[in-house]
Amino acid sequence: MANNQSITENAVFFRVNFGLMGNSTQVSNREVLKTDANTKLLKIQKTLLESPELEAIKTADGKLRARVAKLCLPYVDMGIMLALNSDLPELENILKDYQETRNGLVDTYVSFYPQRVEEAKVKTQELAAELNIPFDVLWNSASYPDVFNVRKKFRFDWQYLSFMTPESLKLQGMYEQEQAKAAEKMSQAADEITLLMRSTLAELVNHLKESLEPNADGKPKRLFASAVTNIQDFVKSFSTRNITNDTELDKLVAEISTLITPELHVDTIKKDESFKASILAGVSAFGQSLNALVEEVPGRKFKEALY
Helix, strand or coil: CCCHHHHHHHEEEEEEEEECCCCEEEECHHHHHCCCCCCCCCCEEEECCCCHHHHHHHHHHHHHHHHHHHHCEEEEECCEEEEEHHHHHHHHHHHHHHHHHHHHHHHHHHHHHHHHHHHHHHHHHHHHHHHCCCHHHHCCHHHCCCHHHHHHCCEEEEEEECCCCCHHHHHHCCHHHHHHHHHHHHHHHHHHHHHHHHHHHHHHHHHHHHHHCCCCCCCCCCCCCHHHHHHHHHHHHHHHHCCCCCHHHHHHHHHHHHHCCCCCCHHHHHHCHHHHHHHHHHHHHHHHHHHHHHHHCCCCCCCCCCC
16 A cells, blocks of 8 residues: 655655743642642642743744644654655745744843843742742742853754664664664554545545535535635645555545536535535545545554644
8 A cells, every 4th residue: 555665765754843941830839738738649830931922932833833734744753744855945945934033033032031030030929928928939040040041942953864774783783673673664654644644635525524514403504715725735736745655545536636626616616505515415425435545544543634
């Protein structure tokens, strides 16, 4: 089913790394709760800083992750992603541009950091007074490093990964063993890519089906353009993204493209009830076929589909 060699020929594994300053610390349960009860099952966390600058970095990181994930092939393995060789120039540009953007956000965070620490200290003093506990129960100056060390906590980089077996292992008699491990990992990767490609399309088709079906009261649901365009985008890019040579999915994608054509517009579906019914019948049948394909993947794992 899956062609393992085509993965390494047509795509590359990589990881994006984000470094952030932590923004919480644990405080003493006993001191805060003032009880002799066993509080081992409880953890009281204190936010270190109220920093919109830090939230801006987290938000930007999240958007970057989503953008990169959309560009990449659907593959999930402990933060490792998979990109087509043809997409590497675009990926590099995205990451390099974001590196500059993030550096600017970090500069802003660092410039406001001393002010935010002082604000946090005042608020902690007020909270300690309200709780009638010593200030140092809630405040640990070690949790607030100086500006120089704060900046070092922020990093953003990426690396391309290889699962090739080092030749040096031949001297240790471990080469064949590690080669077998690498081959097994690639086989698992191929199966997972196949599964996620299939389940992604199944999810998109089933979503369109549900959107076309009436509510329990018989009234039509709101049909968003994305329910159609997401399938069109998947179909359009499938030939280049099908690096495991999934012939079964390829056949089904070709059939779907005759129903959900590139020219199909959501308004056309909305305006013609008989046409809408025919689209619903078609996607219902395709949904069943796709669900069956998902069930066929060996050792399938149910993970969130990415697209």
